[in-house]
Structures are given as structure tokens and as C-alpha cells.
Amino acid sequence: MSTFSLPALSEFADLVRQLAIYGEVVAAAPHGSGHINDTFAVTVSQAGTPVRYLLQRINHRIFTDVPALMDNIVRVTAHQQARLSVSGTSDASRRALSVIPARDGRPYVRDEQGAWWRAYLFIERALTYDRIESTVQARTAAQAFGEFQRLLADLPGARLHETIPSFHDTPRRYATFEAAAQADIAGRAAACADDLAFARSRAPLARKLTDLLAAGLVPERVTHNDTKLNNVMLDNVTGEGVCVIDLDTIMPGLSLYDFGDMVRSATNAAAEDERDLSLVTARPAIFAALAEGFLTGAGPSLNDVERAHLVAAGEVMTYEVGLRFLTDHLQGDTYFKIKRPNHNLDRARNQFALLRSLESQAGAFARIVDAACAALKPSPVLA
Secondary structure: OOOOOOOOHHHHHHHHHHEOOOOEEEEEEEOOOOOOOEEEEEEEEEOOEEEEEEEEEEOOOOOOOHHHHHHHHHHHHHHHHHHHHHHOOOOHHHOOOOEEOEOOOOOOEEOOOOOEEEEEEOOOOEEOOOOOOOHHHHHHHHHHHHHHHHHOOOOOOOOOOOOOOOOOOHHHHHHHHHHHHHHOOOOOOHHHHHHHHHHHHOHHHHHHHHHHHHOOOOOOEEEOOOOOHHHEEEEOOOOOEEEEOOOOOOEEEOHHHHHHHHHHHHOEOOOOOOOOHHHOOEOHHHHHHHHHHHHHHHHHHOOHHHHHOHHHHHHHHHHHHHHHHHHHHHOOOOOOOOOOOOHHHHHHHHHHHHHHHHHHOHHHHHHHHHHHHHOOOOOOOOO
16 A cells, blocks of 8 residues: 555545446455555445446556546557457456546546546456466466557557656666766765676667667557556456556557566566575576467567567666666665665666576577467457
């Protein structure tokens, strides 16, 4: 939970009265493990039947333009629903989030304290998991994110709003790191000189993906930008990826950002802040599952250059996050929460160790991608 207080049941009733939800609120409880917004499962009695909705209090300190944020989400989810409907996909209402509008038509409401709220249909019989436990889960989650890319490849209308500007601008992240190292406001640069040297030795990575975009070799797409396993709901019975959630960071970006962050967050055999770097390694079986799943899901929506840079994408995104941790350490731990001294430095070293592992296995990983591409078949549903 965030620093916001838990609302009383009467407050949820006040919110529901503003929404296109009919019935009496009978229960409400915190839901999920998110760290940004406050999420609640709210049960409403409708003609004697309990029906659950998901209500979220949006952290407007991070997402400062809530109307723009919700405009993105409404456009994206409406397009997903339309594509799924046209394709005849069964259980379509579980496969994309459904925004519940306010009675005045807006996709949000505000409470008496001025907080911003939104509501979704609650997706039943599906769960999220915070850690990948098997290659099956990795493949399933990656396929869901790939299908998410494909569903949105033809999103009409204007460019989406940038809810967090320059979020994956790796050259800018590198420039911020260099500025922090030069300023050294916390007096920490000398003690991590080797880490700074490593970060500088990989500087060409910062432009590897953005240069492809600048050259017109890869298209700007609608991207999720937070492709962790726990942002895919898996069916309780089949284990199938049902719905991609947590759409706050939906923005213009590169498909390679989404795949690369999956590699970064899922392949590491150790925890993100593990200090014993001998335990940090990129697991080939998990990488293979991610590549096979993502390519199967995305299908022909990816071009040849995107496919050819999937391995590099994992390296770039791992490098970017390592830079962010190292920058925060140099600036005195002002962004990421820490639980011990040098916590952000430990995280940066962990990411750089993972980057070394990815680099050492790049040839093998490229062969995995080639094999997955060769086996690729058009989807019978959404091709």
C-alpha cells in the first residue's frame, strides 16, 4: 500500500454512486501487490448477486496528468476489445481491461479529498505471480505481451500521450549518469570507480536501439514499458495468459523495450539486489521461453530488424536500469527506496553482472531467436 489511507466502506459507496455501477457496496479490500497506485476489490450486490469491480486510486504525484493517462488507457483497451470482438475470440471481456466510466462519461472520478479514481471490471478466475517459477510461465507471459503488441499495431488516431516523458531514452539516462558522476554531490564516486568505468565502457549500448528508430529501421509502437510477469494475469485452471494489466506506462516506444525488459527482469537467476554476484546469471531456458512466447504472440507484426535485435534489447534494457541505480546511488538515493547502505550500488552491480552474462551468451541467444523465428507460424486468431 502507498501512504494513502484505507477508505471506509461508505467512501467506496460514494465513489460507486459516481460510476456506471448499479447496486449496493457490500465489501472492499486491498488487492494485488502494486507499489504505485492503491488497488481495491470492491464487491457490489446486484439483484442479489455479488459482483466484483477493481477500483484504483491513481498516484497523481507520479502520473501528474490523469486525464491524459486515462485517455491512453481508454483508447488502448477499446481497441483491444474491438480487435478481439472482430476476431471472434472467446471470453473477450477477460482478455483486455474494461474501463467503467463515470456517470458523466469521463473515465475517472474524484473523491472529497481530490484524489483521482478509476474502475475496471474485475477479471475473475485469474491470478498474477510476482516471480517466474517455470519456463511455461515465462513463455505464457511473453506470449501475452507479444499478443498485446499485435493487437495494438494498428491503433488509429493521434500519438499516445507520454505519461512519463523520456522513460526509455537510454542516451538521456546515460547523460544523467555522467552529470551525476561529475557532480558527485554525495561524495561516492571514488568508492565506486570501477562501476563508473564499466558503465562508461558500455556507453555505445545507450544508442543501440534509439539509433534504429532514428534511422527508420524500426517503427515507434504502442508499448507497455513495464513487462514484468506480475503484469500478466494467468488463468487459474489452464495457466494461459489471460490479460495484460497495469497500463499506466502505456506510451509510444519500441517493441524492443518491452522484450528487453522481460529479459532483464525474468532471466536473472538471482534477486535484483543480490550482493553475491557469482549467483547472477542469465538463464538460457528462460530466455528461450521468452523469445518463443513473444515471437508467437507478436507474430508478423514485428519486422526483421526488430527480430534481429531481440538479444541486444535485453542488453540495452539491463544496462539502462543499471545506469539508473548507479545514478541514484551517486545522487544520494533520491529516487529508488533503499533498505540498507549502498543498496542502489548493489542493485547497479547486479544489473551490470547480468549484462556481462547476457553478453557472454549473446551468440547462443541469437541462435535461440533464429530457431524461434524459423518455427514461427501465423496466429489462427489474430494474424
